[in-house]
Amino acid sequence: MMLHPIKLFPASGDADHMRYKVVFLNNVFTFFGIVSFSMGIIRWRVHPLIGIVDIVFGLIAFALLWALRRNKQRVELISGIALWLCFLQFLTVYFLATGNSTRSGLLLLILAGAFYLKGRQMGYQMLAILLLLVVGNHLTHLFPSEYGHLDILSLCLYLLGQFFIIRNYECLRESQTNHLKALNTDLEALVKQRTEQLAAANTALQVEKENLKTLSSTDFLTGLSNRQHFETVFAEHTHTVGRKISDALILIDIDRFKSINDTHGHVIGDQVIKTVAECIKKNTRLSDIAVRWGGDEMMIYAPRITLAQAAKLAEKIRQQVHARSLPDIGQISISCGVAMLRMGDSLTQLLHRADQALYEAKQAGRNQVAISAAE
Numbered sequence: 001m002m003l004h005p006i007k008l009f010p011a012s013g014d015a016d017h018m019r020y021k022v023v024f025l026n027n028v029f030t031f032f033g034i035v036s037f038s039m040g041i042i043r044w045r046v047h048p049l050i051g052i053v054d055i056v057f058g059l060i061a062f063a064l065l066w067a068l069r070r071n072k073q074r075v076e077l078i079s080g081i082a083l084w085l086c087f088l089q090f091l092t093v094y095f096l097a098t099g100n101s102t103r104s105g106l107l108l109l110i111l112a113g114a115f116y117l118k119g120r121q122m123g124y125q126m127l128a129i130l131l132l133l134v135v136g137n138h139l140t141h142l143f144p145s146e147y148g149h150l151d152i153l154s155l156c157l158y159l160l161g162q163f164f165i166i167r168n169y170e171c172l173r174e175s176q177t178n179h180l181k182a183l184n185t186d187l188e189a190l191v192k193q194r195t196e197q198l199a200a201a202n203t204a205l206q207v208e209k210e211n212l213k214t215l216s217s218t219d220f221l222t223g224l225s226n227r228q229h230f231e232t233v234f235a236e237h238t239h240t241v242g243r244k245i246s247d248a249l250i251l252i253d254i255d256r257f258k259s260i261n262d263t264h265g266h267v268i269g270d271q272v273i274k275t276v277a278e279c280i281k282k283n284t285r286l287s288d289i290a291v292r293w294g295g296d297e298m299m300i301y302a303p304r305i306t307l308a309q310a311a312k313l314a315e316k317i318r319q320q321v322h323a324r325s326l327p328d329i330g331q332i333s334i335s336c337g338v339a340m341l342r343m344g345d346s347l348t349q350l351l352h353r354a355d356q357a358l359y360e361a362k363q364a365g366r367n368q369v370a371i372s373a374a375e
């Protein structure tokens with residue numbers, strides 16, 4: 001349950017972080033001002049000096065109340081002034097008044113106020129000053145006082161008793177605060193640990209996602225893009241491509257691959273496919289897409305390229321493949337068919353022209369590049 005300070009007078013600006021002190025001082029000034037002022041008027045006839053002192057301090061209390069209402073942020077300064085004025089009034093009343101020991105209760109108020117408003121150090125100092133003054137004056141009789149030995153003893157005991165209660169309460173509060181702080185530190189560490197774990201898990205997930213994405217778009221054997229990925233990219237690309245398209249498709253097929261497989265087995269056949277794929281990868285730009293279309297058929301889709309450049313690229317790859325000598329097999333060769341993308345072309349139409357060119361290359365004796373007759 002949340003505890004709230006008791007308000008004698010409603011204090012505005014309660015959102016202030018020092019509102020407890022402000023409310024406390026508001027109450028003290030109001031209560032003290034009324035009491036002191038009234039007591040001053042009552043005492044006026046019996047003891048004019050004390051009456052004047054009471055009235056003056058009552059007025060000062062109202063002045064402080066007014067100052068506090070205008071300057072809440074200066075609560076520390078105002079509370080300091082109030083404390084010392086209170087102390088001053090105690091001195092005047094204590095040393096000048098006669099015939100009444102009840103006002104010594106003011107001592108207890110000053111001590112509690114010092115602890116509450118100014119903290120432990122000020123509380124200790126005030127306790128020492130008050131004890132010294134009371135006991136010192138009683139021993140030296142510097143100022144006239146009607147307090148007897150027992151009065152002084154009980155006063156000192158009240159002061160000490162109050163001090164122990166405040167001190168113990170402070171210790172209790174401190175241990176509770178420390179306990180809360182320790183809990184908070186544990187909680188912060190736990191939150192930090194969990195956040196780090198979550199961040200690590202998130203990064204791992206991202207990496208896994210990227211890996212899966214790459215895997216789903218890559219041909220396992222060659223590392224080239226797979227057919228499905230190319231079909232998607234081609235559809236997106238032709239959707240956004242402008243009027244000035246100049247893209248080429250180079251269709252590549254390994255010559256007499258069936259007989260390589262039949263003679264040397266599928267494992268060696270796979271090696272041949274990988275070798276051709278490496279040559280293709282080595283000669284493609286970042287903007288090109290190298291694809292394993294299926295079986296021993298691969299292709300390069302090269303955007304922003306002329307027909308002559310595409311044919312030259314195909315020829316270069318053909319020469320490089322032919323220049324390689326594979327263990328057990330020796331030389332291998334490829335045939336290439338080149339076609340250019342036309343406005344409104346579907347992939348099937350483009351492929352059909354490239355395939356026709358490839359067929360021409362095969363018919364003409366293989367190990368060569370042919371350009372589509374439609375170009």
Ligand SMILES: Nc1nc2c(ncn2[C@@H]2O[C@H](COP(=O)(O)OP(=O)(O)OP(=O)(O)O)[C@@H](O)[C@H]2O)c(=O)[nH]1
Pocket residue numbers: 221253254255256257258259261265266267268269270273294295296362366
């Ligand atoms: N090793 C291996 N062989 C494959 C793979 N996929 C398809 N093949 C084989 O590749 C051969 C394809 O041969 P074709 O392209 O039809 O004919 P070819 O012998 O290359 O004759 P030309 O193309 O006319 O020169 C078939 O024997 C398929 O079994 C694969 O992933 N690995």
